[in-house]
Amino acid sequence: MLLHKGFIGKVDYDDRARQLVGEIVNSPDLLEFDGNTAKEIHKNFVKCVEDYLIINQESSNQEQGATSFVGQYSLSLSSNVLNRVMRKAKREGSSIETWLNRWVNSSLTDYFTDE
Template sequence: MMEYKGYIGTVEFDADARIFHGDVINTRDVITFQGKTVDEIEHAFRESIDDYLEWCAVEGVDPEKPYSGKFNLRLSPDLHKEAAVTAKRLKMSLNSFVEKALRDELKAL
């Protein structure tokens, strides 16, 4: 993976075409790039992000920010209750409790 200005790109190699191609994975907008060498793919990634941001500025559109830190989560009512009660017992907000649980789970991977 590569990161530039908060945008994350992944790269795959197409053996048939003998080319690297990549996608920015942390936006809903489609941003792609390609190159024949590592240097070319890295340059193309940065150039694609810069082109996207420039296009947004010219069009007067707000660029999609990579992850705002907000997302909706749907739980069963029983799990919601259990999490809320446990968070209260730990003197934490539900948000802090869920964030901690996610962090702990990600560390375990």
Template sequence: MMEYKGYIGKVEFDDEANLFHGEVINLRDVVTFQGEAVGELREALKDSVDDYLEFCKERGESPEKPYSGKFMVRVEPELHKAVAMQAKMNHKSLNAWVHDALATAAG
């Protein structure tokens, strides 16, 4: 994995082409890059992300943010109840309790 401006590139090696190729994985749009060595690959990621941001600017569109800080999780009603009860017993909102649990799990 490589990162530039919050955009994360997943890299694979193509043995037949003797080439590294990557794709930005935290966008719905397709942004790719390639290179023969690590330094070239890093520069290609930067160029591709910068090109993406410039393309969005030229079109008058906001670039997709890698992460908004919001996501929805669907769970069965019993788990929802159990988590809500844990939050209340810890004097926290459900959102704060889930945030803390995820932060602990993510390390």
């Protein structure tokens, strides 16, 4: 886990890309970063946060601003759905939590792009 200015980064290893990949898990926006070494992933995480803060500061949507949040939502899945999610996450080399977060982010990106 990485921490910078209240933003939390979670890092996984992508075996297909043979690269460390990270995601900021407590941002209202999808923020991702990557690197080949621990030093590089940390540097790119900090840069991602700093760039995000600058972009939000400069944007016309200043009333919202860039904020981090820490929140949890419990999700109850049927055993059949949970089994399918576990198998899909395992095939992709992800944890269930990471896979679900990516799926939700992808679905929301598609939804808000269509508006």
